[in-house]
Amino acid sequence: MNVEFIHRPGNAAARLTLAENESVVAEGGAMISMSDNIEITTSTQQKAKGGFIKGLKRALVGESFFLNHFKALQPDAEVIVSTTLSGDMTTLELEGNRIIVQSGSFVACEESVDMDLGWQGFKSLFSKEGLFWLNLSGAGRVVINSFGAIYPIAVNGEYIVDTGHIVAFDETLNFQLSKAGKSWVSSILGGEGLVCRFNGTGTVWCQSHNITAFGRSLGPQLKPIKS
Amino acid sequence: MPITEKHDNGYDFKLCCKPDFGFATVQLKANETIKVEASAMATMDTNIKMKTRMKGGLGRLITKESLFINEFTAEHGPGEIGIAAGSTGDIEHVYLDNETIFLQNSGYVASSPGVALETKWQGFMKGFFSGEGLFLIKCSGVGDLFFSTYGAMIVIAVNGDYIVDNNHIVAFTEGLDYSVEPIGGYKSLFFSGEGLVTRFRGQGQLWIQTRQVPAFSSWVHPFRRVESRSSS
Numbered sequence: 001m002n003v004e005f006i007h008r009p010g011n012a013a014a015r016l017t018l019a020e021n022e023s024v025v026a027e028g029g030a031m032i033s034m035s036d037n038i039e040i041t042t043s044t045q046q047k048a049k050g051g052f053i054k055g056l057k058r059a060l061v062g063e064s065f066f067l068n069h070f071k072a073l074q075p076d077a078e079v080i081v082s083t084t085l086s087g088d089m090t091t092l093e094l095e096g097n098r099i100i101v102q103s104g105s106f107v108a109c110e111e112s113v114d115m116d117l118g119w120q121g122f123k124s125l126f127s128k129e130g131l132f133w134l135n136l137s138g139a140g141r142v143v144i145n146s147f148g149a150i151y152p153i154a155v156n157g158e159y160i161v162d163t164g165h166i167v168a169f170d171e172t173l174n175f176q177l178s179k180a181g182k183s184w185v186s187s188i189l190g191g192e193g194l195v196c197r198f199n200g201t202g203t204v205w206c207q208s209h210n211i212t213a214f215g216r217s218l219g220p221q222l223k224p225i226k227s
Numbered sequence: 228m229p230i231t232e233k234h235d236n237g238y239d240f241k242l243c244c245k246p247d248f249g250f251a252t253v254q255l256k257a258n259e260t261i262k263v264e265a266s267a268m269a270t271m272d273t274n275i276k277m278k279t280r281m282k283g284g285l286g287r288l289i290t291k292e293s294l295f296i297n298e299f300t301a302e303h304g305p306g307e308i309g310i311a312a313g314s315t316g317d318i319e320h321v322y323l324d325n326e327t328i329f330l331q332n333s334g335y336v337a338s339s340p341g342v343a344l345e346t347k348w349q350g351f352m353k354g355f356f357s358g359e360g361l362f363l364i365k366c367s368g369v370g371d372l373f374f375s376t377y378g379a380m381i382v383i384a385v386n387g388d389y390i391v392d393n394n395h396i397v398a399f400t401e402g403l404d405y406s407v408e409p410i411g412g413y414k415s416l417f418f419s420g421e422g423l424v425t426r427f428r429g430q431g432q433l434w435i436q437t438r439q440v441p442a443f444s445s446w447v448h449p450f451r452r453v454e455s456r457s458s459s
Contacts, residue, residue, distance in 0.1 A: 006437070007379030010247035011316070013437040029442070032395040033381075033435050036388030036426075040410055080381065080435075084442040086247075086315070219450035227453050 001110050001141055006080075009088035009150075014143050016079045016108065018072035025115075026068050026108035030081040037074040043067060069111070081108050083145040085211065090150050092142045092205075098171035101144055103132040104211065105167045110140030135171070144168055148209030155198050163194045164210035170202030229400065229432075234322035237339065237371040242318055246379035249318030251310045251337070255301035262296050262344075263310055263337045270309035275299050296344075310337050312375035319380055319398075319434060320373050327367040327401035330374055333440075334397050339370025367401075374398055378438025389427045394439035396425060403431035 002017040116135045176197045239254040278298045
């Protein structure tokens with residue numbers, strides 16, 4: 001799969017070019033256009049990997065329940081994928097290593113990549129930030145998106161990132177969710193909520209803007225929902 | 228195929244800040260007129276006079292576009308006018324030489340008086356399910372046409388069949404045949420999250436956008452306040 005990014009970084013889209021019989025798996029709704037020589041199937045899972053339960057887990061984390069499989073029937077097939085909010089996109093390469101992607105940042109991957117869901121436990125329920133991770137392993141290319149710009153940070157030792165700004169990170173990093181301030185009250189009132197404390201050696205990909213914060217700034221301007 | 232460059236018989240203009248915040252600056256000669264979508268005028272010289280005209284009548288009303296197109300004329304000498312669409316995104320220009328382009332109904336920004344605009348009934352099957360409204364704006368004649376997108380713009384030369392998600396269509400040239408269809412069977416229709424797509428056939432040019440307004444609106448929706456009826 002060849003990946004070409006168009007119009008980075010503001011409203012990026014990715015043009016995926018497939019060889020004959022090559023397949024790409026994309027999040028439901030990501031496709032914006034494609035050539036005719038592609039077969040699409042919709043499923044709740046990656047082919048021969050996991051099943052209905054995996055689909056259900058994905059739905060729980062706000063990812064689309066369904067994945068679309070695009071298979072090239074002829075050489076030089078193309079699929080263009082994008083996302084909802086403005087921002088950048090990039091690729092991650094897996095070569096037997098594992099990368100953890102914040103669930104909303106996943107766009108597409110080669111079919112050779114295995115996808116599973118991690119849940120970060122009870123603590124994340126308090127954060128309202130949808131702290132769910134996709135565990136990606138195997139070998140292949142992954143396309144991810146960010147809200148705003150995307151920038152990698154090489155961590156060696158300890159580093160703290162606000163949970164709303166995490167796009168992805170190497171699984172070699174240990175991490176611990178903790179409150180940003182000294183007490184829970186100051187953390188929540190301070191608006192910082194949860195932060196992720198990384199530890200070890202690896203890369204964290206961060207996004208310049210926080211989706212939840214943007215949504216909260218728009219909410220009060222809109223007509224309320226009558227219940 | 229319409230050309231995108233400046234034409235000798237067309238406006239003297241500049242497009243800036245592409246692709247995220249497209250903005251057009253047009254230098255009008257004395258007594259030259261430009262038609263601009265209501266609210267798209269951003270800046271202008273003081274000798275430019277505005278006239279409001281109802282164009283397209285009822286059709287425009289039904290496409291949910293504003294009913295009005297304003298005409299700006301440079302009086303007593305040349306003048307400059309700056310034009311931008313409401314949403315962030317790209318702006319594109321074509322010069323029509325007795326050619327026709329179909330625009331998605333919110334894509335129109337500005338045009339020469341020589342470009343005729345009509346709303347086009349798509350027929351029930353084509354338009355009704357498309358989610359993009361029942362009408363396209365048919366732009367034909369001679370002159371400049373400016374149109375905009377939400378998000379960046381991608382130009383695709385169609386030769387054969389090409390498939391686009393309905394909400395990402397911006398414009399296409401006349402001569403392309405098109406039909407609205409579900410994608411990949413019924414399971415995909417309901418569950419793929421892709422909804423309906425348009426299949427273009429033939430040879431022509433297609434402009435698509437990298438983001439779409441309906442998806443953004445539904446993303447914002449959960450952030451709305453909830454107000455109980457009894458308290459209001």
